[in-house]
Amino acid sequence: MARWENIESVQLFREYLRIESVHPNPDYEPCVSFFRRYASSLGLPIMVVEAVPGKPVVIITWQGLCPELPSIMLNSHMDVVPVYEEHWTHPPFSAHLTADGWVYGRGSQDTKQLAIQHLEAVRRLMQAGVRLRRTVHITVVPDEEIGGAEGMHAFTLTPEFRAMNVGLELDESMPPADCGDDIVVFYGERTSIPFKLTARAAPCHGALLPANSVGDKLHYVLSKLFEMRTAERKKLESGIPLGLVTSINLTVLEGGVQVNVVPESLSAKFDVRLAPEVNLKDFQNKVLSWCEEAGDVTMEVLQQKVQVPNTRIDDSNPFWVAIRDTAEKEGYQLTPVICPGATDAQYLRRAGVPALGLSPLPRTPLLLHSHDERLHVDSLVRGVGVFEKMVKALGDV
Known part of the structure; x- marks a missing residue:
């Protein structure tokens, strides 16, 4: 010593x-x-x-x-x-x-x-x-x-x-x-693209079963993102280095007022790191298209990256x-x-x-x-x- x-x-x-x-x-x-x-x-x-x-x-x-x-x-x-x-x-x-x-x-x-x-x-x-x-x-x-x-x-x-x-x-x-x-x-x-998804719909009583609730809309986009995440996990498990794989992680959930109220809005935040061959604008447009398909879901990029x-x-x-x-x-x-x-x-x-x-x-x-x-x-x-x-x-x- x-x-x-x-x-x-x-x-x-x-x-x-x-x-x-x-x-x-x-x-x-x-x-x-x-x-x-x-x-x-x-x-x-x-x-x-x-x-x-x-x-x-x-x-x-x-x-x-x-x-x-x-x-x-x-x-x-x-x-x-x-x-x-x-x-x-x-x-x-x-x-x-x-x-x-x-x-x-x-x-x-x-x-x-x-x-x-x-x-x-x-x-x-x-x-x-x-x-x-x-x-x-x-x-x-x-x-x-x-x-x-x-x-x-x-x-x-x-x-x-x-x-x-x-x-x-x-x-x-x-x-x-x-x-x-x-x-x-x-x-x-x-390339990092942290973003927030926010779904909106008419609120109602939690005992009802509304179509196109705020949860339905958010779930639609989340399911698309998690399908992509599963495909990227398979690449990682096959031996492709993490730096060449797109990581998609749900990190924050926000919204709701109490358990028996279907709320007016729900939000989810994601940390996404794009593999070098993935174009930033193309990825953003893909998520925006899912938001449009779900109806009344917005995407807010939390930190602009180039x-x-x-x-x-x-x-x-x-x-x-x-x-x-x-x-x-x-x-x-x-x-x-x-x-x-x-x-x-x-x-x-x-x-x-x-x-x-x-x-x-x-x-x-x-x-x-x-x-x-x-x-x-x-x-x-x-x-x-x-x-x-x-x-x-x-x-x-």
């Missing part, structure tokens, strides 16, 4: 984990102060941008020899999801280091380790006297865990972001499913080639997948910037958002080494 405690990256990682930047009311100022000290230790300039008041975006910049070239952006987020402390073996904000090298803490996999790995990789390169052609920006953003609307999305609309001239963004991914040494790379995301193309992962993308070749040289296998959820990379792709999610987390159980989220010291340090090599390769593309 003493050996691990004396590693600078481990000390910084544990210090960062102890900052309770946890939803629903994260205090970001301690994180900003932490990164101000970090930037000072590296001798690098830091800028803090608040596109939305109280939502700071930290930018630490290592200028390249050819600053006119599109830059490399290494991104992570400082916010973490809530915890159920009674289910943790060690307090979730203690950054407890066990005798066998595991650091417990909320955010240890999602994604406080990434900021440390990014910055420590840059430190190693600077100490080795390396100078890159491209500028590298290390960014740390707020609010990713609640959708990023007032974090990364708002930031990409600022003149400060445009001035960064980003050519590639690296964001988060996840540990490999088999706890092996592969590196999972997210090159795209499913469908953006995936980042190319072939020889036409020189950044991908640099990442792939570096990983192979270092003995790592890349596993490209479509992200089953959503990350801040979506906003970079929307802004026309290629983005890849890449979190080196070898020999790590998948514990994002789980009880006892933890990371082994060896995985943290190996990840620093991975980024050291990849940043060097990307910076000289």
Whole structure:
């Protein structure tokens, strides 16, 4: 344990984990102060941008020899999801280091380790006297865990972001499913379309049996959606990865006044993530047609999304080639997948910037958002080494 405690990256990682930047009311100022000290230790300039008041975006910049070239952006987020402390073996904000090298803490996999790995990789390169052609920006953003609307999305609309001239963004991914040494790379995301269905009909007494009641109308559309859901489940069970399957989940039911009254309206909310080949507008029109067939059922899209193309992962993308070749040289296998959820990379792709999610987390159980989220010291340090090599390769593309 003493050996691990004396590693600078481990000390910084544990210090960062102890900052309770946890939803629903994260205090970001301690994180900003932490990164101000970090930037000072590296001798690098830091800028803090608040596109939305109280939502700071930290930018630490290592200028390249050819600053006119599109830059490399290494991104992570400082916010973490809530915890159920009674289910943790060690307090979730203690950054407890066990005798066998595991650091417990909320955010240890999602994604406080990434900021440390990014910055420590840059430190190693600077100490080795390396100078890159491209500028590298290390960014740390707020609010990713609640959708990023007032974090990364708002930031990409600022003149400060445009001035960064980003050519590639690296964001988060996840540990490999088999706890092996592969590196999972997210090159795209499913398109989210959360929506609310509301059926309306004349109310009546619960003892009657009306035709075309509010329940009948809502049931018609729900049955169509659940038929589609069953077909997608079969794809998943056949071995198709989740990122290539459309997920359809009923998440909220609303309505009714009391048990003996057939109400005037009933509503249902759905979380739907469309597979990459499914057209957003076509899906929306299909649901609207079912609503029309049912009669007096409306569809309200709760958060407008746009469908953006995936980042190319072939020889036409020189950044991908640099990442792939570096990983192979270092003995790592890349596993490209479509992200089953959503990350801040979506906003970079929307802004026309290629983005890849890449979190080196070898020999790590998948514990994002789980009880006892933890990371082994060896995985943290190996990840620093991975980024050291990849940043060097990307910076000289």
